[in-house]
Amino acid sequence: MGMTNPDSDLPTSLRAFSARLRELHRTAGGPSVESLHADRNFPLRRAHIYATLAGKISQPPTWKFVEAFVQRCARYAQAHNVDLGMSAQPADWEVEYQKLAQLSKMHRREQRSADLFADRYGKARGQVLTVQDITHHVVHDNRRIGVVTGDIRQVRCANVWVNPESTEMEMARVHEFSISAIIRYAGATHDARGRVAEDLIADELTAKVADQRPFEPGAVVMTGAGRLRELNGVHYVVHVASVHAEPGSGFHPMRDVGRCVSNVLQAVERLQMPISILFPLLGTGNAGGDVSRVATSLVHEARNYLRAAPVTRVETVYFLAYTDQERNACRRALREAGLRPEPG
Template sequence: MGHVSMAFEGKAQVAEKPAEFEARQTGRRCFVILPYAAPVTGDAPAIDFDAVFNEIIQPVAEDLDLDCIRSDRVSRSGLIHREMVENIIDADVVIADISLGSPDIFFELGIRQAARRAGTVVMCHAGTSEDFNITGVRALDYELPPEGSPSRVQILADCRALLRTHIKNSLDNRATDSIVHSLIPGISIRLPDRPLPERRYHIYKLGLAGMTGPKAARQIEIVTGDLADVDDIDVWVNPENTRMELARLHDSSVSATIRYLGSRRDRHGFVRDDAITRLLRAQVGASHRTGIEPATTMLTRAGALAKSNKVKLIVHVAAHQGEPGRGYQLIGAYRKCVTNSLAAVDDYNARFGAKMNAKSALRSVLIPLFGARSPGESPHERVQGLIHAAHQFLLHSPDTKIERIAFLAWTQVDLELCQAALHRLGLKPAGIPKGPGKA
């Protein structure tokens, strides 16, 4: 086990957080796994884990805008239970202190190592690391010098800076720190998705320097809930395959939803005019047999969605590529799907600008979180890639008429992935989430 020396001062006289401390809902969570206090025996160090948490871990987590949750504040007499396991699996960062060699902490650390490729920080008190060596795991050593030590202020500052750097690198670079994922790349463990039934808009304004008027109003949004309920966004992006073959009507995909909602149906709900399929096939033409290049876009009208959801245009983008016997896989250049889709909207606005007044220009685009659950990169990296591409487009397209780019978060996991990605871009939510008609 590699080691980085750290030293902690003794417990300061600070107000302690209540046991039911609730996170501030920044979208990124830090779950801290600490041992329960143990009686001092022999020459074993007396470790004040309250001081470890209060004086170092929590201030660093708050400085990085992480919602900090302590394991022994949610545990039930030390028992492993559902809430704890969910935090271990789903937190952006897990900090585990292995100083006492507690079996429960090694068990919880093992769960994290199997569940997440990155975002785990291991700590141990100086002098204990040799007893609990884990080959391949890099640990941060620390010590708790007595109060009154002349160097304690500087030691504390150094400890915080080192831990901050370690956590920030883990969040930003997402380098693999799991032995399990190093040995078995591509392993995937995730929590079941919990659908978010209510539509809410989480707004992040770009605040572009030097821009005034409409350009200063550009924003990225997260819209929660069912795609079928969204009725205030001009353009929907449909992540299609390279053959532009829409999904079956009753599939659970975005493609199938757009196909069904865009169709003309009788009073029993049966499709009488498969409008989106008809319109898209006319665009594809002879390319239906050979397919089109990945990340290529094609535009169609919205069919019945124009009336039911006020959709003015659908951008179909070739985001998946098929292989006989293996089905469709997300293309490697999936970020280009976002860029090309937004560029296609710009091109549409430019081509028909003379026929449109200022109010009829396409100014809002809805993008699903396509590929977030596909094999390969982690969901965090996929969502980060999608949102980063949209952010860069708004930053570097001074003439675009697009003001709102919304990402659809159907589940709680989707929402947290988006919040974490936007936080990494330095964007903060503009107030509390808004309901329909208030975005």
């Protein structure tokens, strides 16, 4: 039916699903919302029906409503000899509904995880940004720094991604809430149940570093991108040791985290292609680094590199802002660096 793209953000998918319900209702010619409201057996009342059809909802409607609504539209069309030209089979709609429900579940889980981080570190991490927005700031000639908001899984503007790792260079387990886990799972191949079949990025990283652990803070290892190449246009993943572990006290960001930026940028200069590279805010996840301090350090290091390099393959350095706090921190750092957003 093509209603719900599992790679879309939740608000976009909700609007698309509502639009399909609205199209079915319009094509069928009825029944009227008033008649549905008057039916005590119908799952929703008038205001909620209008809101759902208008796409003014923050979470999926119940499957009970969707099934009843589709069936009522199908019966109305049949009674009035209307050719719908689209499926009104509940089984077809249920497939798309389950995709939407899964996306909503993932969104709630991510927001809960962000809230748990806030509780753990005793500071607000901000509201998760669900809409991707990209701003660019000119540094020198055609060299730019950009800020990308939202989920990294939606990013398609960078052909190199940076993966923050500890000095052990071991990727996170796929069910953890971290950039490393997301990159590992998205870059793998999966079986019919969605489980990892070939752990492409993690296996390549392990093969490269197995006998070299631990690494020094700021060390860099480059691998391929696995399935991220076809999904997100990513050619390479650069793993950087931005945090270190201490027994009994967890992970801690390296003191001079900005050095990771210059180390990574120097490493990608060896690639025979123009580079657009995406950095998360290194060390601000499980390691609990201060978002404002880290954003300032990373942005200033990137600005200095792009201004000083006489020749570079790096065209754009992007920073990922998953929450509004991270976005605001990046914006402040860019202003302090004397950079202004490009118009439009």
